[in-house]
Amino acid sequence: MRTTPLLTPYRLGPLHLPNRIVMAPMTRFRAAEDGTPQPIVADYYAQRAGAGLIITEGIWPSRRGQSGWRIPGLQTPEHVRGWRVVTDAVHAAGGRIFAQLMHGGRIGHPLARLSGDVPAGPSAVAAPGPLRLRGGAKADPPTPRTMTREDIRQAVLDHVAAARNAVAAGFDGVELHGANSYLIHQFLADNTNLRDDEYGPATPAGRVRFPVEVLTAVADAVGAERTGLRLSPGNPQAGMVENDPAPVYRSLLAALDGLGLAYLHLTDNDRYPALADLRPRWHGPLIANVGENRAPTTRRDGESVLASGSADLVSYGRAFIANPDLPERFARGAPLNTVDRAHLYTPGPRGYTDYPALEEAAAGPLSALRAAPR
Secondary structure (H helix, E strand, O other): OOHHHHHEEEEEEOOOEEEEEOOOOOOOOOOOOOOOEEEHHHHHHHHOOOOOOOEEEEEOOOOOOOOOOOEEEEEEHHHHHHHHHHHHHHHHOOOOOEEEOOOOOOOHHHHHHHOOOOOOHHHHHHOOOOEEOHHHHHOOOOEEOOOOOHHHHHHHHHHHHHHHHHOOOOOOOEEEOOOOOOOOHHHHHHOOOOOOOOEEEEOOHHHHHHHHHHHHHHHHHOOOHHEEEOOOOOOOOHHHOEEEEEHHHHHHHHHHHOOOOOOOEEEEEOOOOOOHHHHHHHHOOOOEEOOOOOOOOHHHHHHHHHHHOOOEEEEEEEHHHHOHHHHHHHHHOOOOOOOHHHHHHOOOOOOOOOOOOHHHHHOOOOHHEEEEOO
């Protein structure tokens, strides 16, 4: 068994994490058509309960924020019951799990939304396409509506209601998705927030006003110790443009640092070294993701992040898809399974819950261990 900082315990608010390896949120399109997680979703997350913390795939807080077909929701009693099956399974396996609340904002298409309407974002700026539609077809996104002040107030309320539903469903907390081109990120970015009101770039606090309002409201509703935030400063995914991220994100952290949030989940960027710039400005727990738009994060990558003091925990995405027992593999120096990319987003267990753990792989034929070097 290897000794590595990744496998040392960590106290995250009221939670005792057995290691510092976090399962990153990853969309997998396995929900029922109404957004209720199916039983196989419980199997998937329970298999990965050895993570110090699991953060779920993005979950829409209301139909207004649904970004795609078969992405799960946390709005209805059926959703809450479905997620309770998931959290019970994870807790029974000894794990801890946060729900990521992901409001799509401008991301979405009427043919991939239960409401059948055009989505709304900070400004009427269309996202690049294509988007997945119901039935597997693809189409370019429509130009979104510009959110009114009432739309913005409703989005805050939707996040609060979903956070309360998450607690009712047994989650240990919620992570607000402020990264990867979704609603909070759209308010922060240059090209998706062209507003001329108090939520726009014309005022010093304009870009960060909505993120601060929604984080504060959720923290007040379910407790700051149950509320985390994911950010990806300078991330160009889905056509996002942030020419000078530093002033915006410094301002945002200055407004949030004193709230006592559970954690900040921060992705690094080749153009803007977010970890180096923002770590000194954040005094709470910090989860680093260093694989965004880069090669998958390795064990050594994670060890380097912790050794540098850039973060307290490290999140892994692709490695957890194919390796449900990732912490144990790191501990044993074992090879990692490779990702079945052809079945990342297809219905059913293939490429989802059929990856072998070490014991299963050892019991089966060598050809069953789709393994690659670490």
